[in-house]
């Protein structure tokens with residue numbers, strides 16, 4: 001008899017990332033993984049190259065230089081920051097720490113797929129809350145809370161819908177949770193949002209003992225391939241994370257490169273401005289082809305296709321792919337008629353709109 005994984009593991013559908021190449025097509029624009037259009041800061045690339053001299057030595061395990069840099073940037077307590085091998089790792093570790101078999105994990109219908117994976121990986125029960133209007137519904141979330149609810153994962157903004165919950169709604173959600181239920185605010189796209197009614201979660205972590213915020217260097221900092229994320233936590237949560245995290249979970253190049261990326265504010269500004277400009281342009285231009293595009297605050301947009309007829313999502317995906325434009329099918333997120341398009345470089349954006357417009361002109 002072979003070893004048996006614990007309950008839940010074999011119920012996990014392995015995560016499928018965005019495709020990156022198209023056989024036979026020379027020039028491809030990968031607009032499928034919400035990576036940054038401008039790429040990393042040149043200073044980050046320099047730091048990465050320079051870090052090659054340090055790879056024979058184990059990293060400083062707590063990533064203190066990076067934590068100090070983050071703390072200084074956001075005015076936080078470095079002791080309450082924990083860095084991870086991408087924010088995914090932190091989402092996993094939190095589940096690992098707080099979930100017992102049979103506990104419930106709450107998240108909304110079209111939320112980031114990793115929440116289901118981490119719940120099942122801890123033999124917990126995923127509880128999916130309907131999301132009419134593709135926006136987290138706080139009343140429905142609260143109605144689904146039971147005595148067994150141990151973690152609520154909230155992506156704010158959410159991937160792939162691009163919608164966000166205003167801070168008073170996030171606070172209302174928190175206020176309705178039992179005090180021993182952890183609210184994890186996954187703010188992977190926070191740097192793209194500048195709205196008066198948006199809060200990343202920092203203030204709530206500072207105020208409440210049961211709120212954690214996770215962030216990433218994969219999006220606006222464009223270091224997805226390096227794998228760096230961080231969590232801002234109440235002190236006891238940081239303590240628990242530090243007990244279970246791999247002792248050297250963030251590599252030497254990852255730590256040094258992330259510090260350099262964080263400090264290059266001009267590059268972050270340029271990436272933000274590029275995203276604002278092209279997200280608006282893409283949304284408007286694609287709407288003109290007759291397709292529905294939802295308002296998004298992230299670095300991606302969600303495009304809806306008719307369920308039948310000549311312009312279905314599968315046909316669109318094939319058409320676009322043949323032109324080297326790779327978008328992300330999001331059926332696994334409960335959105336079988338949508339494709340998600342990541343804001344890309346100007347050339348990719350223009351080609352994507354041209355291809356969609358040509359596709360809509362086919363019959």
Ligand SMILES: Cc1ncc(COP(=O)(O)O)c(C=O)c1O
Pocket residue numbers: 033034085086087088089112155157158159186188215216217218224227228229
């Ligand atoms: C909402 C959300 N959270 C977390 C992540 C994971 O980011 P990381 O690369 O830091 O693991 C992603 C990546 O797509 C995301 O969309």
